[in-house]
Amino acid sequence: MSHATTPLHLALAWGFVGIPLAWGVMQTLLNALKLFQ
Amino acid sequence: MSATTLPSQRAGLLSRERTIAGVGFSRWMVPPAALCVHLCIGQAYAFSVFNLPMTKLIGISQSAPEDWKLTDLGWIFSIAIFFLGASAAVLGRWVEEGGPRRAMFASGVCWGAGFLVSAFGVYAHNIWIVYLGYGVLGGIGLGLGYISPVSTLIRWFPDRPGMATGMAIMGFGGGAFIASPLSVWLIRQFSTDTHIGVAEAFIALGAIYFCFMMVGATIVRLPPPGWAPAGYVAPTQSSKLITTKNVFVYQALRTPQFWLIWWVLCLNVTAGIGVLGQASAMSQEMFPGKVTVTAAAGFVGLMSLFNMGGRFFWASVSDFIGRKSTYFVFFFLGVLLYSLVPQTGELGSVTLFVLCFCIIMSMYGGGFATVPAYLRDMFGTRYVGAIHGMLLTAWSMAGIFGPVLVNYIRQYNLEHGVAKADAYDVTMYVMAALLVIGFFCNLFIRAVDERHHMRHEDADALGVSS
Numbered sequence: 073m074s075h076a077t078t079p080l081h082l083a084l085a086w087g088f089v090g091i092p093l094a095w096g097v098m099q100t101l102l103n104a105l106k107l108f109q
Numbered sequence: 110m111s112a113t114t115l116p117s118q119r120a121g122l123l124s125r126e127r128t129i130a131g132v133g134f135s136r137w138m139v140p141p142a143a144l145c146v147h148l149c150i151g152q153a154y155a156f157s158v159f160n161l162p163m164t165k166l167i168g169i170s171q172s173a174p175e176d177w178k179l180t181d182l183g184w185i186f187s188i189a190i191f192f193l194g195a196s197a198a199v200l201g202r203w204v205e206e207g208g209p210r211r212a213m214f215a216s217g218v219c220w221g222a223g224f225l226v227s228a229f230g231v232y233a234h235n236i237w238i239v240y241l242g243y244g245v246l247g248g249i250g251l252g253l254g255y256i257s258p259v260s261t262l263i264r265w266f267p268d269r270p271g272m273a274t275g276m277a278i279m280g281f282g283g284g285a286f287i288a289s290p291l292s293v294w295l296i297r298q299f300s301t302d303t304h305i306g307v308a309e310a311f312i313a314l315g316a317i318y319f320c321f322m323m324v325g326a327t328i329v330r331l332p333p334p335g336w337a338p339a340g341y342v343a344p345t346q347s348s349k350l351i352t353t354k355n356v357f358v359y360q361a362l363r364t365p366q367f368w369l370i371w372w373v374l375c376l377n378v379t380a381g382i383g384v385l386g387q388a389s390a391m392s393q394e395m396f397p398g399k400v401t402v403t404a405a406a407g408f409v410g411l412m413s414l415f416n417m418g419g420r421f422f423w424a425s426v427s428d429f430i431g432r433k434s435t436y437f438v439f440f441f442l443g444v445l446l447y448s449l450v451p452q453t454g455e456l457g458s459v460t461l462f463v464l465c466f467c468i469i470m471s472m473y474g475g476g477f478a479t480v481p482a483y484l485r486d487m488f489g490t491r492y493v494g495a496i497h498g499m500l501l502t503a504w505s506m507a508g509i510f511g512p513v514l515v516n517y518i519r520q521y522n523l524e525h526g527v528a529k530a531d532a533y534d535v536t537m538y539v540m541a542a543l544l545v546i547g548f549f550c551n552l553f554i555r556a557v558d559e560r561h562h563m564r565h566e567d568a569d570a571l572g573v574s575s
Contacts, residue, residue, distance in 0.1 A: 085142070089144040092287050093144075096290065100286045100289075100413060
């Protein structure tokens with residue numbers, strides 16, 4: 073059985089951690105914008 | 110089937126042997142595995158969002174006399190951070206020798222169970238159960254999770270160890286960005302007019318984090334012995350500050366280098382953590398009328414972003430300019446910036462004030478993220494995770510020392526008639542002085558003496574290889 077990593081594996085793994093992180097960063101940035109309003 | 114595959118088939122799913130990567134496995138799968146753990150345990154930075162709801166569990170709309178006080182709740186985070194340092198120090202060798210999957214699994218179990226036990230504590234309204242749950246169990250999960258992927262990443266990225274560990278430790282900084290809005294949303298979903306949904310939010314978070322961390326434990330892999338990235342030629346001779354040898358975990362404690370790096374981390378963190386907790390009040394008191402409560406909250410968010418970004422940026426930079434030079438930048442630039450902060454108040458420049466603190470926070474985060482690679486340079490790869498675990502006691506110390514220092518200096522100034530806006534000036538100069546000491550600690554770091562290196566027979570006796 074092959075255990076080679078495919079581009080799909082990489083996309084899924086990075087998406088799994090990247091999407092929640094990007095969402096959290098976006099929420100924080102929106103709050104941080106209040107500093108400049 | 111070859112005989113060499115039999116031991117790995119007999120070994121448990123969590124064992125080190127079963128974690129060795131097969132042919133064709135990409136090392137770029139390992140940072141997401143590490144992030145699965147660090148993004149979850151980074152929730153610790155956002156625990157304060159539970160504080161206010163937990164003071165109104167009985168009174169609901171406002172605190173009742175039987176409700177918990179903020180001072181009671183403050184201990185939850187302190188106990189967790191204490192157990193983070195203690196478990197990382199005590200269990201570091203267990204983590205190193207058992208491999209990353211077992212450690213990540215144990216971390217996920219402790220972290221998830223910590224939330225469940227805390228939920229029961231909230232349900233029974235017994236603060237001691239919450240201390241045991243989030244503080245003790247969760248704290249052990251924090252410590253195990255924090256160090257579990259460090260040496261694995263360093264082994265997969267011998268060409269860029271700073272960048273690799275920076276990515277994982279950036280996740281710890283970023284975890285709060287997810288946890289904070291998620292926790293607020295969960296509490297709101299489970300709350301009614303007669304009930305505050307903290308216990309249910311804890312259960313949901315415990316389950317979500319456990320599943321997320323298990324994904325990390327499943328996909329993590331160790332490189333096969335002797336593996337190196339394509340085109341990378343491992344140095345055969347130690348350079349001035351990067352060793353090719355290994356130092357045994359407890360032997361590292363006998364070297365001056367360990368304790369100098371301990372102070373370097375402690376002083377860098379003390380300076381950063383001291384102002385991190387005070388940033389909101391400081392910005393409002395130094396610029397009365399200019400910085401509102403809402404703007405101050407935005408300022409804190411911006412600082413957190415720089416704290417997270419600095420972890421990746423500075424750790425990556427350290428791969429090019431060296432660890433020692435990176436810390437020299439932190440200390441030199443830090444002294445300049447801390448000394449400049451009081452002038453920004455006199456000039457009334459909010460922009461300059463924000464800029465100073467954003468750079469300071471990036472270097473605070475950078476200090477955390479660069480230190481694993483610094484330890485690897487000094488003590489080798491084999492026990493770097495365990496040595497890193499012991500070094501985290503510097504963080505625990507700084508976590509107590511930094512805020513206390515800032516609070517007491519401010520209080521002393523106010524009691525002696527100093528205006529609120531000027532009360533932070535002395536604090537900034539004291540922080541700058543701490544960084545000067547850190548500069549000299551870093552200056553004295555030299556390569557570890559050969560007598561501390563593991564000999565071949567030591568490694569054979571321990572059954573280890575680098």
